[in-house]
Amino acid sequence: MQFNLTEEQEMIRKTVREFAQEVIAERASDIDETEKFPKDIWKQMGELGFLSLTLPKEYGGMAADHVSYSIMIEEISKCSASMGNAVAGNKIGQDFMANFASEVQKNKYVESVGKGETIMAFTATEPSGGSDVSAIQTKAVPKDDKFIINGNKIFVTFGELAEFYLAIARTNDQSGHKGMSAIIVERSRSGLKIGKKEKLMGVRGIGTSEIIYEDCEVPAENLIGNEGEGFKYAMKSFDNGRIGIASLALGIAQGALEQATKYAVQREAFGQTISNFQGIQFMLADAESKIEAARLLIYQACYLKDQGLPYTREAAIAKLYASDVAEEVTTNAVQIHGGFGYTKDYPVERMYRDSKITQIYEGTNQIQRMIIARNRLKNYQ
Incomplete structure (x- = not known):
């Protein structure tokens, strides 16, 4: 068992860390305040290979491993959770295309997404349900050589910004997860409408919005993979996505x-820096211990994925634990800052708000516990 990073992984960490601290960090507060997506930074990240890190080389990627990917997301998210979330969200859709789309579809979209030239959005969540993907109501009715799509999607990362969308919709009347398919919908299609912009607590500035399909016609050739297998594709993508969200947390x-x-080594109270107080030291020690544990859980899931081994359980554990740690650590970071932590003058206020979403999306932490428990119990049944 090897715990040291490889030379390539160390190089990726150094490169991403320098870019994040020199370019992203100084814009993080502005992204949050203005809710404007920094397309110039996105383009630079594409040029540096951040957006195509794990893509196969034939699609312009570096074919890096997922430990490297986790390192990249962590370094970006230390400075801006919004940008870390943007990269993680980009990978979910990008990998969906790379794994399940036809060669024609891949050649048309995947490389340009990896370069940051094209933005895509994954549309699954609906007003009637989030974690319960099998309850999706959006329909894509086959008619001649096309699909006619009707339905509403919410909380769509890049919803306002994307050039094309991946829609999960029902292509027949079978109940539950059966009959769901994945379809590419270009922004230019009539019947596709950008709905209300979501007013979010955190991870702001990445164009999160509602997407409305209203008699939206797309050619049958836009179907990804096989009809009726959209749920299976989505579930496999969510396992992968949980590594990204865990790394974000x-x-x-x-x-x-x-x-x-x-802050603790600079702030003075009662004639000394507050870092000398045991109460502060214990909060810092607990945070460091739990962060290290979370990192190892994430790397384990990454390792299993890269080896082609099952990692659903490990990704769920990593996402569950890392997100709970993020919520706890940011809460205590605000506490250590005292009243100043409750102001926007210090980044911990933003980090505190950003942390909450990691316990909710890519399956709530209650869903993660269900996944973990089912994996545990199946060995006894």
Whole structure:
């Protein structure tokens, strides 16, 4: 068992860390305040290979492993959870295409997405249900050589910004997860409408919005993979996505710990820096211990994925634990800052807000516990 990073992984961490601290960090507050997506930074990230890190080389990627991917998300998220979330969200759709789309579809979209030239959005969540993907109501009715799509999607990352969308919709009347398919919908299609912009608590500035399909016609050739297998494709993508969200949570927690430590060694009270007080030291020690544990859980899931082994359980554990750690660490980081932590003058206020979503999306933490428990119990039945 090897715990040291490879030279390539160390190089990726150094490159991403320098870019995040020199370019992203100084814009993080502005992204949050203005809710404007920094397309210039996105383009730079595409040019540096951040957006295509794990893509196969034939699609312009670096074919890096997923530990490297986790390192990248952590370093970006330490400075800006919004940008870390953007990269993680981009990978979910990108991998969906790389794994299940036809060669024609891949050649048309995947490389340009990896370069940051084209933005895509994954539309699954609906007003009637989030974690219960099998309850999706959006319909794509086959007619001649096309599909006619009707339905509403919410909380769509890049919803306002994307050039094309991946829609999960029902192509027949079978109940539950049966009969669901994945379809590419270009922004230019009539019947596709950008709905209301979501007013989010955190991870702001990445164009999260509602997407409305209203008699939206797309050619049958836009179907991804086989009809009726959209649910299966989505579930496999969510396993992968949980590694990204766990890494996002890890970055938020690590960033908050670093901010809290810097503040603690500078802030004076009762004639000494507050870092001398055992109460503060214990919060810092607990944070560091839990962050290290979360990192190892994430790397384990990454390792299994890269070996082609099952990792559903491990990804769920990593996402569950890392997100709970992020919520706890950011709460204590604000506490260490005292009243200043409750102001926007310090980044821990933003980190505190950003952390909450990691316990909710890519399956709530209650869903993760269900996945973990089912994996445990099946061995006894």
